[in-house]
Amino acid sequence: MNKTGVIFHPIISSIQKMALYETKSKYYLVGSNNTQTRFRVLKIDRMEAKELEIYDDKVEYTQEEIHNLICMIDSGNRRATGGGFSKVISAFGIVGFIKFLEGYYIILITKRCKVAVIGHHAIYKIEDTTMVYIPHESVRLLHPDETRYAKMFQNIDLRSNFYYSYSYDLTHTLQHNLTNPKRFEPNLNPEVKDDDIDSISNDLCTSVVLSNSDAMDTQHFGIRTQPHKKFVWNIHLLSDSVRAELHPDWIIYITHGFIGQSNINIFGRSIYVTLIARRSSRYAGTRFLKRGANFQGDVANEVETEQMVHDSGVSSFSQSHFTSFVQMRGSIPGHWKQEMSKMMAKPAITIDFYDPFAETAGLHFNELLKRYGAPIIILNLVKQRERKKQEGLLSDELSSAVKYLNQFLPVEHQIIYKTFDMARKNKGTANVMDHLAGIARNSVMRVGIFHNKPQYYSQKTATVVGQYKNHFGSLQTGIVRTNCVDCLDRTNTAQFAIGKCVLGFQLCALGILDTPNLEFDTDCVRMLESLYEDHGDTLALQYGGSQLVHRIKTYRKTAPWTSQGNDIMQTLSRYYSNTFSDAEKQNAINLFLGLFIPEEEKPQIWDYTNDYYFHHKPIIFSLKSMTQWWDNGVLKCLPYAFNDLTKACSELIQVHSRDVEMIDSYLDYYRPYELGVLDDLFSLKISNSIRDFMPSFTTSYSPFALRVRPVRRREEGSTKGAAMKNPSVTGQSSSCSTASSTSSSSENESSDDEDGSYAKVAEGTSSKGSIPEPFTFKRMFPTMKQVYGTELQRPSPEDILTYKKYVLIGKKASGSAKSIFTSPCGEMKTVGDIPRDTCFKVTPxxxxxxxxxxxxxxxxxxxxxxxxxxxxxxxxxxxxxxxx
Incomplete structure (x- = not known):
């Protein structure tokens, strides 16, 4: 809620359940929105997929009325065509439409699973899809290459880590989603000029309150905003012509990357840690085929990772405590490559051409300033000392670009460039994680974290980071950008170090910890490490073709010797994928994203030797300034993000109910008009919780307690994390969940934990050469003295005498107290006006x-x-x- 008394909530943007019905001439999609009991009917002409009509646009139906509507359509079609009305398939959403060389296909989501919740907002992972050919067989024009294109398109396995949500915008950060809109733009084609920044304010909110101030004090409005197209992977399948004809309720925007959620159970209080990784759909591809950046400033392997920590005890999106931190990875913004023509594991790095005015890097950092604000902190992890300069070429390019661009920025908003040679430090005796922890703390202190509530009254100053505002909370201003050569192994370890530092500040902001310091040998950090390794394995499979080779344990130097064999296998798998299958993967990605559109009598995609001109659009000559490399208005918004200060909404409706959420959780889980499976009612399976990392027998249940030895791995004998299987973008079989994060060393680390010897080690006794104690009743159920250090005892005679005196005084004073504290009617009255102090504000x-x-x-x-x-x-x- 902002100062004008307006609360904005997202509008449900998609129909959650639909069915495809078939006639001889048309397809009918009958959709239902469970949270609003609204049904929509969409007619698709089988002759031309672009002719889409929507019937009964604003009519709300009941279950009985929609059944009568289907019967009416059925009977009408029978009289007109003499045919029947048959159900083709049930689905959960429309991914989009695609056309190759014959006719249009419609892609439907037929199976899903819930992988995370953010308040009442559910996030789903696509489990299965289907393609339905729209034109009728009688009018189908056969083409010999149609089948090959269809198989190539289906190589993009939509079951592998594609996510969507009906009510939460996955393409934007939590900070942007909770920012109130500043203006209303139905067409959403903003051209914000430099002179308009000073006048940007909450005009939309103010006008709404002034026009409705007599009705109620607080206004609730639902808004619909447009997604960030950079992270939408089906934008080509929902082209402009299709989106113009379709109502927004039919449209689902899917993202690609990784989403994992874990539960930190702090003595019964559930704190959810959610990791959301969004892969950019621009300049997307495989490892050696996509390096550097294109002329628009889009870099290869760009991933925005958001670490969100919130109190799940309050499901309301507007009332609960949310904290988040955003960091990103991406290739070095320049024009360089590694040729795979020779059979070698590490091809030589070559610079295509030098950019003396850093135009490509300027476009890239301009977008970062617009999205995140200032400062931009670059953490470069490539090698600095080499016998033959290879990775050093990239460092020189990036360093010179940053020096040139910083000349024209104010000192307080300049780009911060840090280098750290992880590979060299790891070979020596230096503690890599300690160095990364220092860099992470300095970076987090500069950019801050997002928190949607004011800081606690008694919160220590050392635990407060971010741009705090009295009426809102703290904002993250800036971004930490991490890169190595591939942005895979070293980058993931550095991002974990930053995430570990951020988690301490997030728990302090929620009032759980007094200090932001977290030790490695705690259950909480082990759980975060497992989450980041799943995150790294998934992104490595999508970009490099294999799981991580060098893990966090490698740089902590705690990995067992048996992990070397696994590292060799992952290296060979990555080499094979890069050499033999990346070209086919790249063609499938280019076809899916619409970078290549098949046309008759033109060369087909397999006829091209490379896809250079698909991703590098022709440069249009313009007299652009070489000194002002940022867009108009960006500089005046710093250190805040330009996109947050100019946020617009495309649809605004007033919510007549005072409910804080526009989501009906009951109808989302329980469908009284349908038959369902009991397991579907518990569809959310959190990948792991803190209990999976605790020892089997312990007297300390705190997730922040130090553990002497590694604990039993969560993959052994556990079915959790099954929602993250098969993360390869092109359908390559993998086992991210069952063999990721800790798979390389799980078998060797857990051999001693299963016999219950951890309890003895945790109590300070040595387990070498000792015989395990037998399991007894006293050992399984320790006494209160052993667990809490105290026990209940019979009170002494003196205490009983004191209590009897207290009771006697109360009985004698009951008559006078009744006359003082109660009215003649017997109602209680307050003696004094005691102020209601809170942890946020104290009234003197x-x-x-x-x-x-x-x-x-x-x-x-x-x-x-x-x-x-x-x-x-x-x-x-x-x-x-x-x-x-």
Whole structure:
């Protein structure tokens, strides 16, 4: 809620359940929106997929009415065509439409699973899809290459880590989603000029309140915003012509990357840690075929990773405590490559052409300033010392580009460039993780974190980071950009180090910890490490063709010797994928993203030797300034993000209900008009929780307690994390969940934990050469003295006598207390006006003038000494003395 008294909530943007019905001439999609009991009917002409019509646009139906509607369509088609009305398939959403060389196909989501929740907003992973050919067989024009294109398109396995949500915008960060819109633009084609930045304010909110101030104090409005197209992977399947004809309720925007959610159970209080990785759909591809950046500033393997921590005890999106931190990875913004023509594991790095004015890097960093604000902190992890300069060429390019661009920025908003040679430090005796922890802390202190609530009244200053605002909370201003050569192994370890540092500040912001320091050997950090390794394995499979080779344990130097064999296998798998299958993967990605559109009598995609001109659009000559490399208005918004300060909404409706959410969770889980499976009611399976990382027998249930030895791995004998299987973008079989994060060393680390010897080690006893103690009742159920250090005892006679006196005084005072504290009617009245203090605000007590005068006299006695008593006081003292 902002200061104008307006609360904005997202509008449900998609129909959650639909069915495809078939006739001889048309397809009918009958959709239902469970949270609003609204049904929509979409007619698709089988002759031309672009002719889409929507019937009963604003009509809301009940279940009985939609059944009658289907029967009416059925009977009408029978009279007109003599055919039937048959159901083809049930689906959960429309991915889009695609056309190759014959006719259009419609892609439908037929199976899904819930992988995370953010408040009441559910995030789903696509489990299965289907393609339905729209034109009728009687009008189908056969083409010999149609089947090959269809198989190539289906190589993009939509079951491999594609996500969507009906009510939450996955393409934007939590900070952007919780930012109130500043203007209303139905067409959403903003051209913000430099002079308009000073006048940008909450005009939309102010006008709404002024026009409705007589109706109620607080207005609830639902808004629909447009997604960030960079992270939408089906934007080509939902082309402009299709989106113009389709109602937004039919459209689902899918993202590609990784989403994992874990539960930190702190003595019964569930704190959810959610990791959301969004892969960019621009300049997307495989490892050696996509390096550097294109002329538009889009870099290869660009991934935005958001670490979100929130209190799940309150499901409301507007009332719960949310914290988040955003970091990103991406290739070095320049024009360089590694040729795969020779059979070698590490091809030589070559610079295509040099960019003396850093135009490509300027376009890239301009977009970062617009999305995240300032400062931009670059953490470069490539090698700095080499016998033959290879990775050093990239460092020189990036360093010179940053130096050139910083000349024209104000000092307080300049790009911060840091280098750290992880490979060299890891070969020596230096502690890599300690160095990364120092870099991470300095970076987080500069950019801050996002928190949607004000800081606690008693919160320590050292635990507060970010641009704090009194009425809102803290904002993250800036971004930490991490890169190595591939942006895979070293980058993932550095991002984990940053995430570990951020987690401490997030838990402090939620009031759980007093200090942001987290030790490695705790269950909480092990869980975060597992989450980041799943995150790294998934992104490595999507970009490099194999899981991580060098893991976090490698740089902590805690990996067992048996992990070397696994590293060799992953290296060979990555080499094979890069050499033999990346070209076919790249063609499938280019076809899916619409970078290549098949046309008759033109060369087909397999006829091209490379896809250079698909990703590098022709440069249009323009007299662009070489000094002002940022867009108009960006500089005036710093350190805040330009996109947040100019946020617009495309649809605005007033919510008549005072409910804080526009989502009906009951109908989302329980469907009273349908038959369902019991397991579907518990569809959310959190990948892991803190209990999976705790030892089987322990007396310390705190997730922040130090553990002496590694604990049993969560993959052994566990079915959790199954929602993240097969993360390869092109359908390559993999086992990210069952063999990722800790798969390389799980078998060797857990051999001693299963026999229950961890309990003895945690208590400080040695397990070498000792016989395990037998499992007894006392060992499984320890006493209160052993667990809490105290136990219940019978009270002493003195305590019982004191309590009896207390009860007796209460009985004798009940009569007078009733006359003082109750009214004649028997209703309780407050004796004094006690202020309701909270952890956010403390109201000071009101001191009367008489009390102030007494205090002043007390102070004057200390300063000037005692005063002669009055005659009346002396007379009272004489009477007292004579009485004694």
């Amino acid at each position: 007590p009101i001191v009367s003038q008489g009390s102030i005068q007494v205090y002043k006299k007390y102070i004057s006695v200390g300063e000037k000494g005692g005063v002669r008593p009055r005659a009346s006081d002396m007379e009272i003292y004489r009477k007292y003395a004579s009485f004694k």
